[in-house]
Amino acid sequence: MQPSRIVITGVGLTAPNGNSLAEFRRHLLTGVAGIERIDVRYMGSQLAGVCHYDALRYQTRKELRVGTRAGSISIYCAREALADTGVSLETLPKDRVGIYIGCTEHGNVETENEVYNISKFNYDTKFWSHYHNPRTVANNAAGETSLNLGTTGPAYTIGAACAAGNMGLIHASQMLRLGEVDFALCGGVSESIHTFGIFAGFKSQNALAMHAEPARASRPFDRARNGIVISEGGCLYTLERLEDARARGARIYAEIAGYHVNSDASDYVLPNPQRQAECVRAALARAGLAPAGIHIVNTHATATPLGDIQECEAIRAVFGEGCPDTHINNTKSFIGHTMGAAGALELAGNLPSFDDLTVHPTINVDDLDPQCALPGLVLNQPRPVARVDTILNNSFGMLGINSTLIVRRFVP
Amino acid sequence: MTKDDCKKLVLDIIADIAPDEDLTNVRPDVRLRDQLQLDSMDFLDIVMELRKRHGIEVPEADYLQLASLDSCAEYLTPKFNALPARG
Numbered sequence: 354m355q356p357s358r359i360v361i362t363g364v365g366l367t368a369p370n371g372n373s374l375a376e377f378r379r380h381l382l383t384g385v386a387g388i389e390r391i392d393v394r395y396m397g398s399q400l401a402g403v404c405h406y407d408a409l410r411y412q413t414r415k416e417l418r419v420g421t422r423a424g425s426i427s428i429y430c431a432r433e434a435l436a437d438t439g440v441s442l443e444t445l446p447k448d449r450v451g452i453y454i455g456c457t458e459h460g461n462v463e464t465e466n467e468v469y470n471i472s473k474f475n476y477d478t479k480f481w482s483h484y485h486n487p488r489t490v491a492n493n494a495a496g497e498t499s500l501n502l503g504t505t506g507p508a509y510t511i512g513a514a515c516a517a518g519n520m521g522l523i524h525a526s527q528m529l530r531l532g533e534v535d536f537a538l539c540g541g542v543s544e545s546i547h548t549f550g551i552f553a554g555f556k557s558q559n560a561l562a563m564h565a566e567p568a569r570a571s572r573p574f575d576r577a578r579n580g581i582v583i584s585e586g587g588c589l590y591t592l593e594r595l596e597d598a599r600a601r602g603a604r605i606y607a608e609i610a611g612y613h614v615n616s617d618a619s620d621y622v623l624p625n626p627q628r629q630a631e632c633v634r635a636a637l638a639r640a641g642l643a644p645a646g647i648h649i650v651n652t653h654a655t656a657t658p659l660g661d662i663q664e665c666e667a668i669r670a671v672f673g674e675g676c677p678d679t680h681i682n683n684t685k686s687f688i689g690h691t692m693g694a695a696g697a698l699e700l701a702g703n704l705p706s707f708d709d710l711t712v713h714p715t716i717n718v719d720d721l722d723p724q725c726a727l728p729g730l731v732l733n734q735p736r737p738v739a740r741v742d743t744i745l746n747n748s749f750g751m752l753g754i755n756s757t758l759i760v761r762r763f764v765p
Numbered sequence: 766m767t768k769d770d771c772k773k774l775v776l777d778i779i780a781d782i783a784p785d786e787d788l789t790n791v792r793p794d795v796r797l798r799d800q801l802q803l804d805s806m807d808f809l810d811i812v813m814e815l816r817k818r819h820g821i822e823v824p825e826a827d828y829l830q831l832a833s834l835d836s837c838a839e840y841l842t843p844k845f846n847a848l849p850a851r852g
Contacts, residue, residue: 415786419806480817483809 363438402584424497455517514750518696610641617753
């Protein structure tokens with residue numbers, strides 16, 4: 354039996370340079386980055402991508418006080434996605450809605466806050482918050498979203514380091530095909546700029562970006578790149594089986610064409626180009642596509658000196674020569690690394706290419722690293738193209754998790 | 766400290782933990798839960814804020830004493846007045 358076709362019918366997002374798909378896309382095509390300086394506990398001024406969405410649009414002040422930033426970002430994105438696809442919560446069978454949210458990590462922000470809080474009371478744990486456990490459970494973002502929406506189907510997070518955003522979509526596709534749910538909200542979120550630990554950790558790895566001009570700090574493929582800009586963000590999609598989407602006359606953004614997830618099994622932090630290439634090839638095989646059939650490759654590249662080269666090695670191995678219609682870009686150059694949201698947000702940034710036939714560029718490449726000089730790289734200026742029917746989105750994470758997701762233009 | 770002073774301190778705490786609530790007409794003789802959107806975690810917030818802001822301990826066995834502003838004042842005012850002078 355043929356598995357159901359799965360389609361994307363709605364998008365809700367908040368990125369450091371936009372709080373809707375239209376605004377995000379406009380900024381990706383006009384070179385507007387979203388990086389600024391923030392004060393990080395114990396570390397002082399640091400570069401970060403900060404989201405400026407209206408948190409009170411869908412939550413009360415009390416909900417914001419009790420909940421987490423990850424929960425708030427998820428709720429905003431979920432509500433925006435539902436509004437975008439025109440589905441009312443009143444008409445959805447609430448027990449048939451699944452919420453699948455990718456997270457790089459969760460609980461660091463809340464735990465650091467509590468340790469800091471009790472430090473003001475001589476580390477007496479009787480001042481430790483009674484909200485600590487609901488705030489730090491791994492399913493927090495999805496659970497807060499189900500509370501806000503009143504949906505009673507499965508709602509949980511998927512921990513997959515920085516591959517998590519893609520994983521949200523992949524897992525939702527699987528659950529829809531299995532018939533576990535009829536409607537899915539899925540993607541990824543990150544609140545990571547609110548923990549000093551991630552900044553300190555990357556700094557200790559010599560992998561934290563530094564630059565005098567914030568907007569120019571995230572520079573994948575540039576010879577002067579010096580690390581990651583840490584960002585928060587979120588992007589949730591509504592996913593449905595094609596027959597359900599058509600029955601209600603939904604607008605269809607794209608169809609899930611293929612995906613693959615694998616593991617390096619080689620290092621805690623260093624990527625493995627061979628496994629990355631295997632992941633991309635397996636996703637292509639599932640989609641029934643040859644490399645030359647991919648029109649946009651959105652890279653994971655985070656602007657670490659080694660990581661970018663290794664991903665380029667993997668892409669070169671798969672796409673190499675003979676793919677004249679394959680264009681390669683990177684969204685982190687605008688918004689930094691949104692961690693668990695990255696895969697989902699970066700896919701969203703490219704989805705409008707099906708309509709506007711333009712590939713957004715990788716910005717901040719003043720001096721292309723020869724080891725990253727892939728054919729088809731779109732640098733600094735958007736590129737109008739004749740055809741965009743397929744987008745391949747890479748997201749890789751620590752402990753060697755790789756994910757590749759391919760979407761195609763919807764053709765009935 | 767008078768009982769009215771005490772009620773004001775409790776209302777200051779509630780204003781922070783329930784920021785969406787209109788507290789202008791809270792009736793002191795009616796249970797707080799019957800007139801405001803407060804759940805059990807919010808009452809733990811009141812207990813925590815009394816501890817943090819004022820050094821007042823409310824043992825679990827006495828939580829019912831926080832039911833209304835009047836009962837709060839009855840229960841808490843002697844505790845406030847028994848605190849050692851600050852400064």
